[in-house]
Amino acid sequence: MKPNQVNETLLEIDLNALEHNYRFLRSLIHKNTLFLGVVKAFAYGSDAVAIAKKLEDLGVNYFAVAYTKEGVNLRKGGITTPILVLHPQSVHFETLIKNNLTPSIYSNFVLDAFINKTQEKKLQAYPIHLKLNTGLNRLGFDEPELENIAHKINQSKSIRVEGAFSHLAASEDLSEKAFTLQQIEKFTQMCALLEQKLTASFLKHLCNTSGIINYPEAHFDMVRSGIGLHGYGNTPEIDKQLIPTATLKTIISQIHTISKGESVSYNRKFFAPKTMRTATLPLGHADGLNRIYGLEKTNVLIHNKLAPIIGNVCMDMVMVDITDIPCEEGDEVIVFGKGKSAESFANNAGTISYELITSVSQRVKRKIIS
Structure with a gap:
């Protein structure tokens, strides 16, 4: 495992980003x-x-x-x-x-x-x-x-x-x-x-x-x-001035090779159009990754490449398409946060960043960065 890489599902909370955002917003109002x-x-x-x-x-x-x-x-x-x-x-x-x-x-x-x-x-x-x-x-x-x-x-x-x-x-x-x-x-x-x-x-x-x-x-x-x-200002222009305070990370638990025509996850909502590789991640709708994010509506970030969520999101797990992403079991995955906006993640599934970030379950470990 690389230095500073997570080894479990984790929400990193960056207090330095919080200070940056506060000072930016404070600069927009009168000193009194x-x-x-x-x-x-x-x-x-x-x-x-x-x-x-x-x-x-x-x-x-x-x-x-x-x-x-x-x-x-x-x-x-x-x-x-x-x-x-x-x-x-x-x-x-x-x-x-x-x-x-x-x-x-x-x-x-x-x-x-x-x-x-x-x-x-x-x-x-x-x-x-x-x-x-x-x-x-x-x-x-x-x-x-x-x-x-x-x-x-x-x-x-x-x-x-x-x-x-x-x-x-x-x-x-x-x-x-x-x-x-x-x-x-x-x-x-x-x-x-x-x-x-x-x-x-x-x-x-x-x-x-x-x-x-x-x-x-x-x-x-x-x-x-x-x-x-x-870190979210409701417009792309303001978002550029802000820094997300929370980054939800996880790891790849297991990698599968799926043959053409095989299904993935509950209710068989996804069928492989070709031979492909999938990664199973240890978080699901009980962790705040709700079912609305499944069925290829949005994606996670692995080695700076987007991996679509395929099939239905399970209670404790989710599967993503890594066919074109060189990666291994144990590698880090960014769900949202720095480098991957919660706003875009949520918008792709038809919801808003507020709902996504407030849904992160209390069973997900928090790590404070100061």
């Missing part, structure tokens, strides 16, 4: 604009604590996770920076408060439940962020609700509005620019109404990675980035 690092879903399939620690050292102002449990794991890992929980459930409010996490309040039900919990615990001015619905129609208060929620907040001394935010639906798609500008205007108006009713200012944040890049006029007080920190 705060930066929130989104580290939900194991920091986009990698290692949330390792990623958050590095970003904390670099000066990130805030973190965001999807659920309370993710925030608790960061606190257990030693993260002290404020953490916004984007989709908290009322059943977890006790744990959320105990771990000094900031809830996103997105509905009257959640607002009432959180006020009750903070009053029960006799808290004063516990910070919350209000989620505003500007067109994604997923979570958030609609404009007609603002006066009523402002009244509830003004009546309670146990909470305070630290921030208000919304989410752009299509910031990466410039053909939807008119809709995005409409969202920005709506967000501005809703925040102005809230400030008037609450008689207090608060942090405003709207832009995700593509928003940072495409809509500098909408950076407000803070921006949020998740996928960009991991």
